[in-house]
Amino acid sequence: MATEPGLSVRLVLVLPGGTPLGVTAPFTVAPDPGSEPEWDWREVPAVLGAAGATLGITPTLLRLARVTPREGDRAEEVVYVAEVSERPDLPLYDGEASLIADAPLRMAWAKPGGPDGYLLWAQAALAAQGIAVTGEPEQIRTWNLSALWRLAADSGIVWLKAVPPFFSHEGAVLERLQAYAVPRLLARADDAVLLADVPGDDRYGAGPDTARRMIDLLVGIQSSVDPATLPPMPRWTPTSLAPMAERTLALADDVDADDRTAVASLIARLPRLEADLAMCGLPDTLVHGDFHPGNLRGDDDHLVLLDWGDSGIGHPLLDHAAFMERMPAAAASRLTTHWTSAWRTAVPGSDPARALELLAPYGALRQATLYRGFLDRIEASEQIYHAADPASWLRRTAALERG
Known part of the structure; x- marks a missing residue:
C-alpha cells in the first residue's frame, strides 16, 4: 500500500x-x-x-x-x-x-445501494434509543474487512462499522465484554455494530509504557472471561489448524523448497505441540486476533481495545507474534518478560515463557493461515491488500521452526 x-x-x-x-x-x-x-x-x-x-x-x-x-x-x-x-x-x-x-464474494457495503442499507439501519437503531442523527454521515473507510462511517448524533459521535460474515461475531463479543476496556456497544446486527466514540487518540507508535498497559488490559480480559460464555467464534488449536495450514502451504508458490520443508515439519508435529502447550498450564481463552497499538485508543487515563472482529478461542499468547512485530527490537525482550510475568501471576504454577518458545513458529503459521483465509473469502480485486502475507508469514514460520 x-x-x-x-x-x-x-x-x-x-x-x-x-x-x-x-x-x-x-x-x-x-x-x-x-x-x-x-x-x-x-x-x-x-x-x-x-x-x-x-x-x-x-x-x-x-x-x-x-x-x-x-x-x-x-x-x-x-x-x-x-x-x-x-x-x-x-x-x-x-x-x-x-x-x-457482480462478484459472488463482494461485501454487502461494496455493492450499489449497500451503504444506504447500513445507514438506514443505524438511524433506526439509534432512534429506538432516543438518539437522533444530526448531520450527514462521514464515510471513513471501505475495504474487504470492514466499512466505517462517523455519525454526528445529539448524544455525541457514533461509529457505524460493517463487517464480513467471517467477522460477524464481533458484535456479540463486544456485548459480552462491556464490563471491560472495549468500546461501548449501542446496537448490533448480524454484520454491523454501532459504537460510542472513544475520546483520545489511536496509539500507533506507542512506547513501552503504553505497550505494557495494553498487555495488562488484554491479560486482564483473558484471565477473567470464561470462554464458555463467549459466542460461537473461530477456534485455533494446533490440531484444528492443520488442514488449513496444509492448504496455505500448497497454494504458496513463492516459498522455496527449504522453507516448505520446514513448514511441513511443523505441520506434522502439531498434535505433539498441542500436548506440549497443555503442559505449560495456560488454558485456551479469548484471543484478540489483531492485537497491536493501532487498535488501542484513548488518553493517558483511559485506554480501550478496539476491533474484535479477528477474535477467536485459542492459546492466550497467540497475540504475541503480531504484537511484537510492531514493537521496537530494543523493547521486545522487556515487553515479553512483562507479558509472561502477567500470566504467571494470573495462573500460578504456569510456564508462559516455555509456552512462548513452543508457540513461536505456530503463531507465525496461524498468521499465514488467517491471511490465506481472507484471500479465499474476498473478491479478486481486493486481494491486493493481503496477497503477499501468507508467503511472508510462511517464511517467518520456517525461520522460527529451524531456529
Missing part, C-alpha cells in the same frame, strides 16, 4: 440501483502537509475531498477496483467504484465495464 506522494484516481460511477454512468477523468489526491508519504487505499476522506474539489461531486466509495503501480515519473493510479445519487454534470467516459460486474 505504500507509494510516493501523489495518487492518480479515477472513479467508475454507478447509481444506487447499479446503473453504470461512466468513468471520471483522473484527478490527483495529494498528501496532507506533514503526513507520511504513504497511501492507504482503504481510507476515504482524502479521496472524497479531492473528488469534491476537482469534480464537484461527493460520491460514496464502494470498493477498490484496480491499482496500477507507479512506473518512472507516472503516479500510481487507483480506480474505485463509487456511487452517486444522480448523474453528475461532468464529462464521463466509457470503459471499465468489467469493474462493475
